[in-house]
Amino acid sequence: MTKHIGYARVSTRAQDSDRQIVDLKDPMLGKVRADDLYIDHGVSGARETRPALDQALAALEAGDTLVVATLDRLGRSTENMLRLAADLRNRGVALKVLNLGGEAIDTSTPTGSMLFTVMVALAQMELDIKKERALDSVSKRRAAGKDLGGxxxxxxxxxxxxxxxxxxxxxxxxxxxxxxxxxxxxxxxxxxxxxxxxxxxxxxxxxxxxxxxxxxxxxxx
CATH class of the missing domain: 1.10.10 (Arc Repressor Mutant, subunit A)
Known part of the structure; x- marks a missing residue:
């Protein structure tokens, strides 16, 4: 029997009210049972070590679906996210993102797979732009002799x-x-x-x- 394995990353242990947890457990949306939900607490998306994600990946079998609420739960790097999606595809596992560009995307379909690749690239581009703006702001404040925040x-x-x-x-x-x-x-x-x-x-x-x-x-x- 195929399963929906859910993964979430939350900043605190007060997880019951976290929106992504609610969406993952929704029988009409994420369709993830409580026993199949893996959660990392207070772990940054930039970190390589995410114990719960590793456990979720290990629990997946051919025909299963890994479900996440948003794309950034999987990480911050385009390369890492695309590599993860390719690895799942090779294992016969689908990836479902509940809110990617306002819509749910399932890589088990050709259209979903294509949209996932495009949206990952756009997400990375947006992150790069934000970083560039932040660095530019710091440079301007430093050049003007202003104290930097903090x-x-x-x-x-x-x-x-x-x-x-x-x-x-x-x-x-x-x-x-x-x-x-x-x-x-x-x-x-x-x-x-x-x-x-x-x-x-x-x-x-x-x-x-x-x-x-x-x-x-x-x-x-």
Whole structure:
């Protein structure tokens, strides 16, 4: 008797309300029995090791169908997804994606197989475009001298005050910046902002920090 083997990847263990689980178990849609459903919890699609997917693939026999809710459940790489589909086809196993371009696609049919290949390529192209846009945004922000998301919070006010104390005690600004994992220019800017914040709280005019110590010929201290 042929079976529908379902695979899902969820971010948490609170899976009952996850839409993909509901769709896979739907008797009119995924047609997957609870005993034939394999779930990876908190596993990224970019990772090669996905234990539940490996178990689902091992459970498949000729004539069975592997069912997933969306294409990205299988991974992020076009090459990997097409290789997986080809491997299933060679084993006599169909692949059914419940929502690929708004429609369910079943690779057991010639049309479904062709559409799957096209949609995988389009999905990869969309992912590449998003990556390119993200990198372009980072490059523009860096060129404009803006802080990148998440970096400001990493260096707390207490940490900046500690850096100031080390420099006041004779420490090299360049070395202190390296120890904190930031550039000397960023450290100077954060020290200036910290000084202005302290002075404003005290009701005093903002202090002006020196740009840098006397530099040795050919480089900073």
């Amino acid at each position: 970096r400001r919070a990493k260096f707390s006010e207490g940490l900046i005050q500690m850096a100031r104390q080390q420099i006041d005690a004779g420490g090299s600004p360049s070395q202190v910046a390296r120890d904190l994992g930031m550039s000397r220019a960023t450290l100077h800017r954060r020290l200036q902002q910290n000084a202005e914040s302290v002075d404003l709280r005290l009701g005093e005019p903002p202090a002006v920090l020196p740009r840098k110590r006397e530099a040795r010929k050919g480089g900073l201290k």
